[in-house]
Amino acid sequence: MIDSMTGFGGREAKILPFGKICIELRSSNHKFLETVLHLPEGFLFLEDRIKKEIEAKIKRGRVTCVVNIIGGQSSSVFINRGLLNNYILALREIKKLFGMKDEVSLDTLIHLPGVLSLEVNTITKVRIWSGLKTLLHQALNDLVKMRQKEGRALCVYLKSRAEALKTSLGMLKTRFKKVIQDKMAKLESDEERINFLKDTDITEETERLAFHIQNFINKLSQSGPLGKELDFIAQEMQREANTIGAKSCDALISNRVVNIKSQIEKIREQLQNIE
Numbered sequence: 001m002i003d004s005m006t007g008f009g010g011r012e013a014k015i016l017p018f019g020k021i022c023i024e025l026r027s028s029n030h031k032f033l034e035t036v037l038h039l040p041e042g043f044l045f046l047e048d049r050i051k052k053e054i055e056a057k058i059k060r061g062r063v064t065c066v067v068n069i070i071g072g073q074s075s076s077v078f079i080n081r082g083l084l085n086n087y088i089l090a091l092r093e094i095k096k097l098f099g100m101k102d103e104v105s106l107d108t109l110i111h112l113p114g115v116l117s118l119e120v121n122t123i124t125k126v127r128i129w130s131g132l133k134t135l136l137h138q139a140l141n142d143l144v145k146m147r148q149k150e151g152r153a154l155c156v157y158l159k160s161r162a163e164a165l166k167t168s169l170g171m172l173k174t175r176f177k178k179v180i181q182d183k184m185a186k187l188e189s190d191e192e193r194i195n196f197l198k199d200t201d202i203t204e205e206t207e208r209l210a211f212h213i214q215n216f217i218n219k220l221s222q223s224g225p226l227g228k229e230l231d232f233i234a235q236e237m238q239r240e241a242n243t244i245g246a247k248s249c250d251a252l253i254s255n256r257v258v259n260i261k262s263q264i265e266k267i268r269e270q271l272q273n274i275e
Contacts, residue, residue, distance in 0.1 A: 001223055002158075002230075003275040004150035005029045005061035009143030015131035019071030023132075023139045025054075027147065029272055030062035038066045049129060050136060057140045059225040060275040067132070084115050147275065154270055155220050158230075161267050162217045165237070165260060169213065172244075172256045173206050179250045200249045209240040209260075216267075227274035234268045 005027055012022040035051050046067075054063055091104050110116050180200075187193050216233045219226055241264060245257040 001148065002151045002155050002220060002226055003144075003147045004154055004273050005147065005227070005275050006150060006273060007143045007146035009139040009141070009146065011135050011139040011142065013131070013135055015128065015135075018069050018128055020069070021128075021132060021135055022066075022068040022070065023135050024066045025063060025139050025143045027058065027061040027063045027143060030060065033058060033060050034062045036062065036064045038064070040067060040069050043067070043069075043128070046129065046132065049133075053133065053136055054140065057144055058275075060227060063143075079116060080114055084109065084112075087112050087115070151274070154273060158267060158270060159217060159220055161263055161270075162213055162220075165213050165263050166210070168256055168260050168263065169206060169210055172253055172260070175250065175252055175256065176202060176206070179253065183249070200247055202244045202247050205240045205244045205247070209237055209244070212237045212240065225275045227271060230274060231268060231271045234264055234271060238264050238268070 006029065007025075007027050009025040010023060012020055015021050033055065035054050037047055037050060039046060039050075050065060050067075054065065087109065088104070094100065095102070180197075183196060183200075184193055187196060212233055216230065216237070219230055219233065238261065241257055241261045245254060245261070248254045248257060
């Protein structure tokens with residue numbers, strides 16, 4: 001069964017001594033797998049671990065993971081004294097260079113980037129992964145279930161479109177047989193008939209299109225990341241439809257081809273949502 005690339009998963013729980021941990025996962029369409037993480041300051045060391053867990057469950061799409069830590073008693077304020085000293089020296093140089101007399105306030109200094117930050121004991125930080133991993137798995141399962149649910153709905157839609165294509169193609173083939181019979185009866189020589197068929201015979205194209213449609217329907221019942229493969233099949237369907245349209249010698253066939261191409265285009269639009 002195919003999966004959609006769009007979905008959401010979120011979980012939260014208290015993990016002592018950190019406080020409440022919130023994880024949100026959102027996925028959207030993308031040609032490949034792209035993982036974007038937003039982690040609290042001081043916890044960037046978890047990035048590779050989180051990405052590996054996501055990559056084990058998701059194969060395609062843009063996945064955004066946001067981790068928030070609320071409360072907790074283990075954080076302390078860290079003053080980056082070296083950076084603060086560099087700021088002060090730079091500000092003094094600016095004052096001297098431009099002849100400024102304004103004093104730099106404490107409020108200004110503490111809001112300079114990197115001067116103050118929350119620091120968590122390294123040993124304590126390492127302990128967070130066990131609880132965070134469990135929470136991440138729960139959020140990932142929620143995300144996967146939503147993607148599967150949307151995937152099932154897309155599968156129903158795509159099957160109905162493909163079945164409609166089969167019906168339209170059957171009507172086209174029936175019309176083509178009648179047109180050929182009528183046209184051939186009006187031609188007098190074998191040479192004229194051969195030349196006519198050379199330019200207008202679409203038998204091979206219709207057979208290939210029928211094969212691609214059935215192959216598409218069969219693929220929909222398989223599991224795994226099939227989006228790229230299904231899109232390739234749809235491209236092949238589109239190519240055959242274009243050739244049929246170019247060789248058409250009948251207005252009704254041309255109209256039917258326009259309808260078929262429109263159906264294929266709608267299929268390809270929805271395939272952009274498939275993993």
